[in-house]
Amino acid sequence: MLSFFGSYFRKTLLMILLAELLSFFVYWMRIVTDLNSIFFLIAVGLTLGLSLYKLRWGIYIALVELFIGSKGYLLALSIGEYTVSIRVGIFCAVMLAWLAWLIRKKLYRETWRNIKNQKALLVLGAFCLWGLFFAVIQGLTLKNIFLDFNAWLYFLYFLPFVAVLSDQEEISRIMQIFTACVTALAMKSLVFLFVFSHRLGVMRDFYKWGRDSGWGEFTLLKADFYRIFSQAHIFVIIGFFVLLGFLFFKGSKQYVVSSNKYLFIVLGGSLAVIFLSLSRSFWLGVAAGLLLAFSFAIYKYRLLWREWAEALLRLFVLAGLSIVILIITVAVPIPGLTTANLSGDMLKERLELAGAGVSSRWSQLPQLTTAIAKHPIIGSGWGTTITYHSQDPRILTANNPSGIYTTFAFEWGYLDIILKIGLAGLVAYLYFIYRLVKRLIIAYQDTSDRPERALIIGLLLGLAALVVIHGFSPYLNHPLGIGYLLMMLIFSNIFRTNNLLSKQ
Numbered sequence: 001m002l003s004f005f006g007s008y009f010r011k012t013l014l015m016i017l018l019a020e021l022l023s024f025f026v027y028w029m030r031i032v033t034d035l036n037s038i039f040f041l042i043a044v045g046l047t048l049g050l051s052l053y054k055l056r057w058g059i060y061i062a063l064v065e066l067f068i069g070s071k072g073y074l075l076a077l078s079i080g081e082y083t084v085s086i087r088v089g090i091f092c093a094v095m096l097a098w099l100a101w102l103i104r105k106k107l108y109r110e111t112w113r114n115i116k117n118q119k120a121l122l123v124l125g126a127f128c129l130w131g132l133f134f135a136v137i138q139g140l141t142l143k144n145i146f147l148d149f150n151a152w153l154y155f156l157y158f159l160p161f162v163a164v165l166s167d168q169e170e171i172s173r174i175m176q177i178f179t180a181c182v183t184a185l186a187m188k189s190l191v192f193l194f195v196f197s198h199r200l201g202v203m204r205d206f207y208k209w210g211r212d213s214g215w216g217e218f219t220l221l222k223a224d225f226y227r228i229f230s231q232a233h234i235f236v237i238i239g240f241f242v243l244l245g246f247l248f249f250k251g252s253k254q255y256v257v258s259s260n261k262y263l264f265i266v267l268g269g270s271l272a273v274i275f276l277s278l279s280r281s282f283w284l285g286v287a288a289g290l291l292l293a294f295s296f297a298i299y300k301y302r303l304l305w306r307e308w309a310e311a312l313l314r315l316f317v318l319a320g321l322s323i324v325i326l327i328i329t330v331a332v333p334i335p336g337l338t339t340a341n342l343s344g345d346m347l348k349e350r351l352e353l354a355g356a357g358v359s360s361r362w363s364q365l366p367q368l369t370t371a372i373a374k375h376p377i378i379g380s381g382w383g384t385t386i387t388y389h390s391q392d393p394r395i396l397t398a399n400n401p402s403g404i405y406t407t408f409a410f411e412w413g414y415l416d417i418i419l420k421i422g423l424a425g426l427v428a429y430l431y432f433i434y435r436l437v438k439r440l441i442i443a444y445q446d447t448s449d450r451p452e453r454a455l456i457i458g459l460l461l462g463l464a465a466l467v468v469i470h471g472f473s474p475y476l477n478h479p480l481g482i483g484y485l486l487m488m489l490i491f492s493n494i495f496r497t498n499n500l501l502s503k504q
Helices: 007-031 036-053 055-068 086-105 108-117 119-137 142-164 168-197 203-212 233-249 260-277 280-301 305-331 346-356 361-372 413-446 450-470 479-503
Strands: 076-079 082-085 217-222 225-229 386-389 404-407
Touching: 007 036, 007 055, 007 168, 007 203, 036 055, 036 076, 036 086, 055 086, 055 142, 055 168, 055 479, 082 086, 086 142, 108 119, 108 142, 119 142, 119 413, 142 479, 168 203, 168 217, 168 225, 168 233, 168 260, 168 305, 168 479, 203 217, 225 260, 233 260, 233 280, 233 450, 233 479, 260 280, 260 305, 280 450, 361 386, 361 413, 413 450, 413 479, 450 479
Parallel strands: none
Antiparallel strands: 076 082, 217 225, 386 404
C-alpha cells in the first residue's frame, strides 16, 4: 500500500538532520581545521560500501542528496584549483558499485535490453554526445565543455535505477524518502528565516554556510523579512503537487486515512516556502500546475458547484496555514536570544546588494538569440559562451565598471538547450518527456487503484510545473530536473510491470 510516513520517512528525516548538522559543523570548524575533505571521503566511502552491499541503498542516498542538496556542495573535496562536490562523489560511488553488481551478477543481456528499451533516451543521448563532439572540434574551452556537459551525465543513473528498482514496494519507499526531503527543505528554509528575521548571533555563520555550500540565496527585503531561495525548492513545488494530487484526486471518502492530516501540514509548509522563495518563475509554474489540476478535474470528474466550493475552500485553508507559518516564524518574539548587530555590517550590505541585484535574464536574450542563429538546428556544442552587458550590481563592480560578462550558463532554459544541441536536440528531449507522460497516462488508465491513480496525477502536475519553470530558470539541463525525470521513468516502469502482471 502506498505510504508517505513510514519507517523510511523517519529514517530519512533523521539522516538529513545529521547530514545538515555535519555540513554546518564542518563549515563552522573551518577556522580551526579543514574537515570538509575528510568527511567528504568518509561520506563517499560509506556510500560505496553500502552500495556494494545493497545497490538500492546507494541509490536512496543519491536521491536524498539530490532532493536536498541544491547545487550539491553540502560537502566538497578540494583538489588544486578544482572542487569536487559530494553529488559527484556519490555519483561515482553508486556507478562503480553498479558496475561491480553487473559483473558479479553477469546480467549483461538484461542490461542491454534495458538500454534498448529506452529508445527516446538513447536518441537524446546521441544529441548530447554530438554536442560534446562538436564543441571539441571547434576548439571550445575544455573546462567550459566539461562544466556544461557534466550535468547530463546524471542520465546514466537510469542504469542502476532500472536494474534494482523494480517492485511495487519501491514506489512507497521512494515516496517516503521524497516526502521526508520536502519536509526537511521546508524546515531548513523556515529555520533560515527564523535566524535572519530574529537576527540571531549565528546569522553570519548561517549566511556564509548557506551561500558557500551553494544551497541558497538570501535577500533582505523590508524590515526583518527575508527572501530565502534555494534551487532545491523545485522539489518543494513538485512535492506540493504530488501530495496535493494525492489528497484531492484519490476519490471516495473511504480513502481518508490518518496520514492525511500530516500530508496537509507538509503541504502548508511547502506552500509557505513557495511564498518565501519570491520566485516569479516558481509562481508561474505553480499557477500552471493548478490550472492543469482544475482543468483535469473539470474534464474527468465534472465537479458540482458544491465540490468546487469544497476544493477552493481547502486551497484557501492551505494558503492561510502557510501564511500563519510564515507569520509565526517571523513575528513571534523569543526572549533571551542573542541577536546580531548589523549596523554598518558587511553582511547587511551583502544582503541588501542581493536585493538590489537586477536579473541578468533580459540582458542575455539579444546575444543568446544571435548565438543560436549560427547553428539553430544542430547547436553550437557544450561550453558555448556569450558576452553581454549586465546591470547586475554583483557584476557591475569597481573591477568591472563596464559590466561585461561572459558565461556558458543561461537563465533561459530552452534557449540554452537550443544553443548547445540545437532545435533537433530540444525536440529529442521533449519527445523523451512526451514518452514519459504517455506511459504514465497509460498506467493511469490501466489501474483501478485510486491512490495509485492520484499519485500519477500528482507526478504529472509536478512535471507540468517543472516544464513551465524551465523556460525561465534552468532545471531540465540540471541534475535536479533530470533526477525527477528518472524518478518518473522508474515509476512508469513499475506501474507498467504491475499492470501487465495483473492482466495475466
